[in-house]
Amino acid sequence: MTHTAPPTKQSRTPVWPRWLGALLAFYVALTVVAAMSEGVYDIAFANLALDLSGLVSTIGIVYCVGYGVEVVASIAMGPLLDRRDAGQVLVVSYLVKIGIFVLIGLSSSFLSSHLWTIVIAAAAVDFVHHVGGMALFVLLPRIVDRHTLVKIQGIAATARSASEILSPVVAGLIIAVLPGARGLIAAAGFQILALALFAGLLMTVRRAAASQPVEDTETEPKEETAHSPSLPSRREVASTIVSSRPWRRYVAFHCLSVLALSTLFLSWLPLMREALDMSAARAGAFLAFSTVGAVLGGLIVAKSGPDRVFASMRWAPALAGAGTLIAATLGSSLWLLALGLITFGLGTTVYFRSAGLIVQLHAPIAVLGTWNGLLDAVIRVVGAAGILAAGFLFDLVGGHAVFVCLGLGLLVSAALWSRFGQRDQENLTATPLHEGLPTM
Template identity: 30%
Template sequence: MAERYGPWSGGIVDRRTASLLGNVDFRRLYAGHAVSRIGDELYLVASMWLVYALTGSTLYTGLAGFLSRFPQAIGFLLGPLVDRSPLGRLLVVVELAQGVVVLAVPAAAALGFLDVWVVLAIMPALATLARLSDPAQNAAIPRLVDDSLLVRANSLASTGDRAIGALAQAGAGAVIAAVGAVALYAVNAATFAVSALCFALVAIPSTEMTGTIPSARDYLADLREGVSLVRGSVIGHLVVAASLAVAFTGMATAVLPAFADAIGGAGTYGLLVASMTAGTLVGAIGASRLESAPFGPVTIAGFAAAAGCWLVAVSVDWLPAVLVCFGLAFVPVGSYNVLVSAALQTGVPEDLLGRVTSTTGSVTAVVGPSGLLLGGYLGDVLGSASVIVASAIGFSLVASYWLAVPSLRGFPSIGTLEPGTFAC
């Protein structure tokens, strides 16, 4: 566990937050993640809008979302490599590789052969690289901070990411309207370079497995060990519930450009995405206050409330009200994301965390892209508002699943979990 602290004063923030901010390596990891996240949010807005602008079809925006997420399905194959790799070096290489890939769109535009297929082609490449970066960042956190600070660490990271991301998304619509979506790809490439520099400065402690090269038999054994832990514990039910939530969110995401276009245009699209991010931010900020509350009942109530907010959003025709409802729907999602991350980082042994994170990501990736494709298809057939209504009904089904499964319904507070709980 790294204990390198800088001269941070706790006069403004509480003791636990001050302890985190005084951890030099955590600050650098957080800075790299935050900068990379800014680029990701700009890329999200730019890519979805550019695809819609080039085609005018929600079917293509659904396909774009599918291609950007489906490669996550192979993430479980990369998990053993993450657990055995020097995490700092891995993060630097992956960030630089993503920066090179994303430059393909500005290059194609400069050479005069940009079309929708160029935009679609880079999406799976970036998503595959992210399957190395995301689990590596997740696995690094418990190596840098104490177990008692994991919820606060995830809350702090998520809060900062969402705050900056919301501003980036809100501004992205205005930038697209002014200079076009292609310019955001160039900015995204620059953010990858900056995040790589930040990660290069982080000293991430090794484990016994770090730097070892597995044989084919060892690799398969590592793979089975991660999958078995997911299947044999409450993590499996968490994955099912998360997959449903991702699928229904994907349906709404696929039609969001068309929904925004019907009520405003590119600027409105940026505002809608920003409102969702702002809601997630508020939820992340409040997550620390929920770590002592029973996680099961909190999640059930949260997803039920989110479903209601989405239904209201499509039934009003006043833009400020629509934005507020979209934001409120994602408040429970923000808290849920932080608390689940902390639960996994506490309950899963450190030497298995990369594999478990990759496996859970792979499972949700199999279901999530299907929601994007279905949403894109239904958007052309039924209209964007109808798809968002269907997504709201889907969120209520997620709440019902948590209510129906005893281990989820009775899931205790995150603060009471013991290290390695899920391996017992």
């Protein structure tokens, strides 16, 4: 009688490796801490501007200047991220913000008692903060694989949305304890913590790369690649985007979606207060339902993979448009208003994260900074136009009409994205610059 050995189980790569859990934990913590810092310094700068001028319009000037310098940063600093280590640029951005916050928070009354110094400081912080965000956007595809990137972006969206509920509360408590310019000291503390978390994130990635088998190319995090000294110029990148049919279609469809969504962002409160006759407190409370949808949207992105990104671009704006129409036409029912807000928040979050992932996954990784910077500048200008148009449209035609038009516009956007077919998707990586430069 012969005995056969029992079958041995084949070893498989774990679905959720230990390094991925640590990586996500560091990134979520980094996202939350960054949101806390942003909430504190936004309120601190706004209060300083209001106290020094006595005019509410001054707050608008501070934010307008900040938005303008972000557009400049997108165009001007993109090439720097391609020619320098994006991680080092991010570290420098943290250090500069820490320096500005400490300088104003601990300095003599001169820096904190002149409006022009506050406007310049706020603009400098917005510029550096935006460059840091661009650096992180460029860095992630260079240190993790495609599937991990999608998971990180989805969970980060959930963490960011949850932080938007907590951040104003934390910021208000800090400003109450540390009024005036001293509140910026707390913002500096959050930035120091963010810097430490970023260091932990990089250590996790490097340990994961060292522990993965050499032949395991699917889950192995990639080290940041060296940059070629002869990268194409900003003009060459812009010319490539304009001459590429799928990238032109991406920009056109994305602009239409952003125009509608950016207008809606600032229109929910006027709709609920004027068209639905709600109090300011109740309208503000109902906005939390859109955050619930955003949290769910981030989880949906995290569960999807790179192959589902384009499908999300088709149904996400349709979902946001449906939520908008539900709120506009049936919002007198509080249950349906809540449903509309949740649906809008879910669709919006999935859409914006998916749109960013298309760039990260399909632009040449060696010029991702320049590529994304040019696209981001265009989108920000379109978004600003939508924000400026929101108030005028409400006064001109009323809230219901604006919401119905914007909801229908999002449905049109979804229909356009449904025509972004397989050929367009494949040709996103078929530009002349892709021939000599790798993608993810």
